[in-house]
């Protein structure tokens with residue numbers, strides 16, 4: 046998808062919010078849109094999603110299916126969660142049975158099962174945001190546009206956002222996401238686009254970035270969860286190995302023991318060691 050010399054303003058004589066923006070997002074790419082409050086991030090995302098039409102310029106090669114998750118889900122609609130999601134699934138082109146199946150699957154995945162019969166205006170802000178995520182994913186989009194997707198979500202659902210993004214990318218889709226809270230460390234490999242004074246510039250990662258390897262010892266039973274959490278936080282998992290030399294007493298139940306890569310450990314069965322490398326841009 047390409048934004049070609051895109052200009053946008055909300056009113057005919059109003060100030061231009063976007064002034065000649067050019068950008069290209071390829072299949073399998075995720076780009077984070079950064080910038081201070083009110084600079085035009087939401088506006089740019091809405092133009093990209095096709096929610097707003099540019100005053101000048103154009104958006105070319107936008108994928109046919111766009112998933113749009115607004116910053117604030119418009120919950121003032123007189124439907125139950127199930128009715129709304131089923132309607133959105135049908136609008137996305139799914140047949141009746143496929144729509145029901147998709148709604149059930151996504152409601153379950155996002156913890157909305159018990160909310161299906163609740164009307165949208167009665168939802169909490171976070172639950173409404175989950176409905177917003179679900180409606181965008183009912184049929185996998187070729188372009189997923191997420192405006193501050195972590196806002197108001199509980200911890201479990203925040204962990205899910207990078208997973209959803211990965212699924213869209215794995216299907217050859219593109220993702221645009223705005224974020225002012227620094228959550229984007231969870232999106233390793235994302236391009237970073239900065240909005241300022243109506244223009245868009247791409248931040249290039251520093252060429253001299255160095256990495257460090259941190260060895261983390263966790264009880265064997267917690268390896269899968271730890272690996273998933275570290276990946277979600279943008280770390281690379283280099284390898285996981287069993288290590289019977291680490292004493293259980295050395296492992297705190299809540300906080301994994303951390304020792305330098307070259308460090309030694311004493312004897313005890315039941316430990317495993319995950320070796321991880323911090324993601325690009327992360328503070329050491």
Ligand SMILES: Nc1ncnc2c1ncn2[C@@H]1O[C@H](COP(=O)(O)OP(=O)(O)OP(=O)(O)O)[C@@H](O)[C@H]1O
Pocket residue numbers: 055062080081082083084085086087088089225
């Ligand atoms: N519906 C609207 N009508 C008129 N002006 C608007 C409208 N929506 C946004 N604006 C103005 O456009 C500019 C860009 O707003 P936008 O919401 O895109 O910024 P943002 O970078 O997403 O901000 P934030 O970080 O606070 O979400 C702001 O000056 C805002 O006041």
